[in-house]
Amino acid sequence: MSRIHVPIELRWSDLDAYGHVNNARMLTLLEEARVRVFWRDPDSAQEAPLAVIDASDATSTRTVIARQECEYLVPIPHLRAPLDVQLWLAKIGGASIEIGYEVFSAPSVQPPVLYTRAATTIVLVDAESMRPRRITDAEREAWAPYLGEPVAFGARR
Amino acid sequence: MSRIHVPIELRWSDLDAYGHVNNARMLTLLEEARVRVFWRDPDSAQEAPLAVIDASDATSTRTVIARQECEYLVPIPHLRAPLDVQLWLAKIGGASIEIGYEVFSAPSVQPPVLYTRAATTIVLVDAESMRPRRITDAEREAWAPYLGEPVAFGARR
Amino acid sequence: MSRIHVPIELRWSDLDAYGHVNNARMLTLLEEARVRVFWRDPDSAQEAPLAVIDASDATSTRTVIARQECEYLVPIPHLRAPLDVQLWLAKIGGASIEIGYEVFSAPSVQPPVLYTRAATTIVLVDAESMRPRRITDAEREAWAPYLGEPVAFGARR
Amino acid sequence: MSRIHVPIELRWSDLDAYGHVNNARMLTLLEEARVRVFWRDPDSAQEAPLAVIDASDATSTRTVIARQECEYLVPIPHLRAPLDVQLWLAKIGGASIEIGYEVFSAPSVQPPVLYTRAATTIVLVDAESMRPRRITDAEREAWAPYLGEPVAFGARR
Numbered sequence: 001m002s003r004i005h006v007p008i009e010l011r012w013s014d015l016d017a018y019g020h021v022n023n024a025r026m027l028t029l030l031e032e033a034r035v036r037v038f039w040r041d042p043d044s045a046q047e048a049p050l051a052v053i054d055a056s057d058a059t060s061t062r063t064v065i066a067r068q069e070c071e072y073l074v075p076i077p078h079l080r081a082p083l084d085v086q087l088w089l090a091k092i093g094g095a096s097i098e099i100g101y102e103v104f105s106a107p108s109v110q111p112p113v114l115y116t117r118a119a120t121t122i123v124l125v126d127a128e129s130m131r132p133r134r135i136t137d138a139e140r141e142a143w144a145p146y147l148g149e150p151v152a153f154g155a156r157r
Numbered sequence: 158m159s160r161i162h163v164p165i166e167l168r169w170s171d172l173d174a175y176g177h178v179n180n181a182r183m184l185t186l187l188e189e190a191r192v193r194v195f196w197r198d199p200d201s202a203q204e205a206p207l208a209v210i211d212a213s214d215a216t217s218t219r220t221v222i223a224r225q226e227c228e229y230l231v232p233i234p235h236l237r238a239p240l241d242v243q244l245w246l247a248k249i250g251g252a253s254i255e256i257g258y259e260v261f262s263a264p265s266v267q268p269p270v271l272y273t274r275a276a277t278t279i280v281l282v283d284a285e286s287m288r289p290r291r292i293t294d295a296e297r298e299a300w301a302p303y304l305g306e307p308v309a310f311g312a313r314r
Numbered sequence: 315m316s317r318i319h320v321p322i323e324l325r326w327s328d329l330d331a332y333g334h335v336n337n338a339r340m341l342t343l344l345e346e347a348r349v350r351v352f353w354r355d356p357d358s359a360q361e362a363p364l365a366v367i368d369a370s371d372a373t374s375t376r377t378v379i380a381r382q383e384c385e386y387l388v389p390i391p392h393l394r395a396p397l398d399v400q401l402w403l404a405k406i407g408g409a410s411i412e413i414g415y416e417v418f419s420a421p422s423v424q425p426p427v428l429y430t431r432a433a434t435t436i437v438l439v440d441a442e443s444m445r446p447r448r449i450t451d452a453e454r455e456a457w458a459p460y461l462g463e464p465v466a467f468g469a470r471r
Numbered sequence: 472m473s474r475i476h477v478p479i480e481l482r483w484s485d486l487d488a489y490g491h492v493n494n495a496r497m498l499t500l501l502e503e504a505r506v507r508v509f510w511r512d513p514d515s516a517q518e519a520p521l522a523v524i525d526a527s528d529a530t531s532t533r534t535v536i537a538r539q540e541c542e543y544l545v546p547i548p549h550l551r552a553p554l555d556v557q558l559w560l561a562k563i564g565g566a567s568i569e570i571g572y573e574v575f576s577a578p579s580v581q582p583p584v585l586y587t588r589a590a591t592t593i594v595l596v597d598a599e600s601m602r603p604r605r606i607t608d609a610e611r612e613a614w615a616p617y618l619g620e621p622v623a624f625g626a627r628r
Contacts, residue, residue: 009480012506013336013499017329017392023222024184024327028484031181035483041551065180067310069226078331080512153224166323169349170342170493174486174549181484185327192326198394235488237355337536338498345495379494381624383540467538 001148006033007082007106021076027068030101030118033085038063060127066096067121071153074115081106083115088148092140095132096123100151119151158305163190164239164263178233184225187258187275190242195220217284223253224278228310231272238263240272245305249297252289253280257308276308315462320347321396321420335390341382344415344432347399352377374441380410381435385467388429395420397429402462406454409446410437414465433465472619477504478553478577492547498539501572501589504556509534531598537567538592542624545586552577554586559619563611566603567594571622590622 008029016022021029076083083103090100103116126133165186173179178186233240240260247257260273283290322343330336335343390397397417404414417430440447479500487493492500547554554574561571574587597604 011499011503013330013338013502015331016327017331017333019331022185022327023225024181024188027181027184028179028482031484032482036551064232065229067226067228068180069224071224072222075221080507168342168346170345170487170495172488173484174488174490176488179484185325188327189325193394237350336499337539338495338502341495341498342493378546379543381540381542382494383538385538386536389535 001088002145003086003088003148004037004146006036006085006087008033008085009082010076010079012078015078018075019077023070023072026070026072026076026103026116026118029083029085029103030070030120033087033101034099034120037087061133062125062127062130064123064125065120066123068118069151069153070116070118072116073154074113076115079106081108084112089143089146090119090148090150092135092143092147095134096121097135097143098122098150100148102151117151117153119153158245159302160243160245160305161194161303163193163242163244165190165242166239167233167236169235172235175232176234180227180229183227183229183233183260183273183275186240186242186260187227187277190244190258191256191277194244218290219282219284219287221280221282222277223280225275226308226310227273227275229273230311231270233272236263238265241269246300246303247276247305247307249292249300249304252291253278254292254300255279255307257305259308274308274310276310315402316460317400317402317462318351318460320350320399320401322347322399323396324390324393326392329392333391337384337386340384340386340390340417340430340432343397343399343417344384344434347401347415348413348434351401375447376439376441376444378437378439379434380437382432383465383467384430384432386430387468388427390429393420395422398426403457403460404433404462404464406449406457406461409448410435411449411457412436412464414462416465431465431467433467472559473616474557474559474619475508475617477507477556477558479504479556480553481547481550483549486549489546490548494541494543497541497543497547497574497587497589500554500556500574501541501591504558504572505570505591508558532604533596533598533601535594535596536591537594539589540622540624541587541589543587544625545584547586550577552579555583560614560617561590561619561621563606563614563618566605567592568606568614569593569621571619573622588622588624590624 010021010029014021014025014029016025084105084107086102086104088100089097091098099120099122101116101118101120102114103118105113105115123132124135125131167178171178171182171186173182241262241264243259243261245257246254248255256277256279258273258275258277259271260275262270262272280289281292282288324335324343328335328339328343330339398419398421400416400418402414403411405412413434413436415430415432415434416428417432419427419429437446438449439445481492481500485492485496485500487496555576555578557573557575559571560568562569570591570593572587572589572591573585574589576584576586594603595606596602
């Protein structure tokens with residue numbers, strides 16, 4: 001199974017008054033990783049491997065976040081080197097997918113620190129009817145190489 | 158079982174480019190509800206019923222968020238009337254608690270809309286050793302009236 | 315001259331890692347004050363005194379922020395009592411207005427603390443042509459009672 | 472005169488419900504540019520040219536933002552290529568400096584778009600007494616090559 005690695009830069013403003021990356025802000029960082037991986041970039045010839053959702057096309061599909069789960073393992077301080085957000089498909093359902101994430105320190109940090117595990121359930125919705133629509137064969141094929149195991153949340157063990 | 162009702166005002170800036178309250182921002186709204194319920198207000202004679210954690214006391218206990226889960230049921234538009242964040246203790250463990258939430262429209266809206274279900278696991282940590290510390294009898298007693306059932310997440314049914 | 319008083323609640327998340335309300339977030343608080351004062355509330359019979367801009371009407375006027383200036387006089391800690399954002403019209407031009415602000419501590423705090431002075435220049439734009447449009451007589455009349463002096467920025471004295 | 476060029480990546484979450492980078496968020500982007508230019512990076516051998524403020528040294532100097540001014544010339548859409556934040560010293564005073572900024576589109580965009588002009592006045596404060604302290608000769612010398620003209624705000628012309 002392949003994981004997508006998305007380098008995500010922190011901002012100083014991601015810290016809260018405790019001096020660590022805020023727990024809600026972590027979901028913003030995961031959102032940014034999804035945007036860069038899943039959305040087609042109209043200005044780029046080079047396609048991201050999972051960029052099969054065309055955000056600019058307002059007439060067909062919308063994506064709706066149905067559920068998120070996040071496990072905070074180690075507090076994240078202000079870091080200059082981008083986080084290594086690793087992302088895969090934890091599940092491909094009939095009209096929804098589950099993204100799995102493990103958020104690590106930058107590759108230059110040895111040994112790597114695993115900061116966060118998370119999962120997002122996304123429903124594909126027909127933009128006209130606003131009802132869930134089935135995942136197409138083209139989408140299923142594009143995503144198959146990144147289909148991996150469920151997120152290994154520790155708290156449930 | 159009693160629930161605590163915390164009115165939380167939206168801001169226009171809570172909306173994202175899709176025109177609804179952003180999924181990450183929802184965790185900020187839940188954080189704000191916790192702050193108002195759990196933290197002692199040094200300027201108020203009137204105690205919040207669960208305000209047994211003294212945020213101003215840097216020498217004893219810190220709270221660390223270990224895990225969050227959130228189910229987004231209905232998109233939230235820009236609303237002037239505060240959300241009715243309902244909150245209870247879904248679990249009291251040895252050194253941790255789980256907060257349960259259901260986020261409703263304002264009481265003036267009939268019938269009420271259930272927007273979001275969520276849960277937060279919080280670990281109590283000794284500020285000196287930074288290791289989990291046991292929940293005290295005083296805390297357990299203060300929280301007992303608000304101990305309720307686990308959050309009824311639909312996606313797991 | 316009359317000022318509009320808008321109570322604006324802080325959130326704990328408005329603080330940055332220095333433990334005070336972040337300088338950029340202050341502009342979000344001023345934005346929220348404008349939204350509550352200037353935008354018509356479709357669900358309320360009671361009109362805000364300056365609510366002559368109908369945010370729901372996408373076919374006529376848009377407002378564009380052209381310029382902002384902000385003077386930070388005293389750092390703002392985490393406060394439970396809402397800030398008293400005082401707001402008036404510092405200038406009514408041909409196609410633009412300047413809002414003046416002074417941000418004070420809650421009325422219950424004596425003596426009051428003046429935290430921030432600010433000004434925002436807003437241009438009224440025709441939504442179809444996206445070009446500035448002249449302020450109407452009805453708008454000028456509604457705003458006249460709140461027309462006051464320029465913001466007394468200290469740094470320019 | 473030399474300007475410092477700081478590439479600052481946008482996030483999708485920087486957009487507000489109007490679909491453009493929010494006016495308050497722009498100050499967060501400028502803050503991030505300052506952090507990367509002015510703060511020493513403890514993990515880097517390579518010094519930023521203006522990194523004479525040691526953020527890790529809690530015992531000597533703090534910087535306090537006294538004033539900001541921002542002119543919004545062109546709305547900023549969601550962009551994948553980082554903004555080119557150009558930054559210089561618009562003024563070196565006795566105990567304060569003024570940073571000037573011009574925020575452009577990425578260098579790959581031709582012709583370049585000038586989105587925003589801004590200025591920030593920063594006071595150097597002794598961390599112990601919390602009173603302004605004089606700029607040292609070492610600081611003045613390090614900053615001199617980046618001393619340029621005042622920001623050319625158009626609204627004042």
